[in-house]
Amino acid sequence: MKHERLLANGDRLDVHIMLPGEDRGETPDHLSIYHFLTRPFDPWMVATEAAFLAKFISGTADPSLADTLLVARINNEIVGTAWHATDFKIRDLGGYxxxxxxxxxxxKGIAQVLTEMALDPFWESGGLASYLGTMNPIAQHVYTKNGFRPLNGLVMRAVQPGTESEDFDRTYLRRDGDGVIRDIRLGDLAAYTHLLLTTATGGWIVRDYTEAIFHAPPSVEAGGCLRPFYNTFANHETNPNNTWKVLENNQGRLTASVNLSALSAGPLSKSATLEFQIAVDYHDRASTIINAAIEEASQNGLREVRATAISQHRQEVLHESGFEIETVRHNEFQLGPESDSNAASTDVTIMCRHLG
Incomplete structure (x- = not known):
């Protein structure tokens, strides 16, 4: 699908909109798009993101992801790109x-045009919220024009026009059935990001210890948006012990996530680290999904699992799932920037569950 826009300076912008499953490949034209995106960001784009980008452009990604790639040209020269993705089935959350x-x-307003073209169809099809991450103040200004607002650290979020952000957070992950446990899929990119970054946390400051995703504004905030999903998903694919389960409610929304990460070889290959996120209304289902993930991983010879906690409630959830305190590191977690000598700190509790 191709569109034309006349920019304010008189340039004609030709935009090629590559809809989900369309116009993908590994032709010289596709490779030029890949190089346009990866070279300017070097070294800011990590290898994991570049690998996923290659899949998105070539059309070899998991079909559970419905992604749209926009490529803008002036006089046949690539001048801008944008990408938006959602789940192929439950298309209410997006990642930009x-x-x-x-x-x-x-x-010239190129990013503004591409953002409008990426998001307008999403809202029209019933999209509820979209997430992005940026530290660039100029980019933040552009995104603000399109409804994005600061959410957590470098993360910005736009909710469906006419919707209050607080109402969305309060209602999106509310209880609707006990939920069904299934494996993670690439299409969960935006849904997992929402679960990781939602402000409706039930008091859990640390969302992911491995990826360093926190939320205790203004002193402690997240330093990532979509990247934690890419990193965790890539890690999940490299080792059969790296089990990743999610809990899907009656509306198809992700209300919990549990992933186990183990080394692929060496003396610690039978030991895994557990990360989990649970929506407030589904805390009573935490042990069920944690046990499901551990049981599957144990079939591959896993012997022990460790998890970290700084809150009493998180410790209680782990204890209910068979974990015991292994060690407590006093005042190790600092609730504020390292440069702030007056920032409060708290204990970090390491818990372990032995398997057989």
Whole structure:
């Protein structure tokens, strides 16, 4: 699908919109898109993100992800890109990324045009919220024009026009059935990001210890948006012990996530680290999904699992799932920037569950 837009300076912007499952491949044209996106970001784009980008452009990604890639050209030269993705089935949450404008063409409104073209169809099809991450104040200004607002650290979120952000957080993950446990899929990119970053936490400050995702504003905030999903998903694919289970409610929404990460070889290959996130209304289902993930991993020879906690409630959830305190590291977690000598700190509790 191709569109034309006349920019304010008189340039004609030709936008190629590559809809889910369409116009993908590994032709020289597709490779030029890949190189346009990866080279400018080097070294900011990590290898994991570049690997997923290659899959998105080539059309070899898991079909559970419904992604749209926008490529803008002026006089046949690529000048801008943008990408938006959601789940192929439950298309209510989106992730926005891989946005870049050629430095020689900045200030023309290219990113503004691409963001509108990416999001308008999403809202029209019933989308409820979309997430992105940026530290660039100019980019933040552009995104603000399209309804995005700061959420957590470098993360911004836009909710469906006419919806209050607080209402969305309060209602989206409310109880609707006990939920069904299933394996993670690539299409869960945005749903997992929401579960990780939602402000409706039930007091859990640390969302993911491995990826360092926190939420205790203004002193402690997240330093990532979509990248934690890419990293965890890639890690999940490398080792059969790296089990990742999610809990889906009656509306198809992710209300819990549990993933186990183990080394692929060496003396610690039978030991795994557990990360989990649970929506407030589903805390009573925590042990069920944790046990399901551990049981599957144990079939591959896993012998012990460790998890970290700084809150009493998280410790209680782990204890109910068979974990016992192994060690307590006093005042190790600092609730504020390292440069702030007056920032409060708290204990970090390491818990372990032995399997057989």
């Amino acid at each position: 990324g891989f946005v870049f404008t050629n430095p020689d063409h900045r200030g």
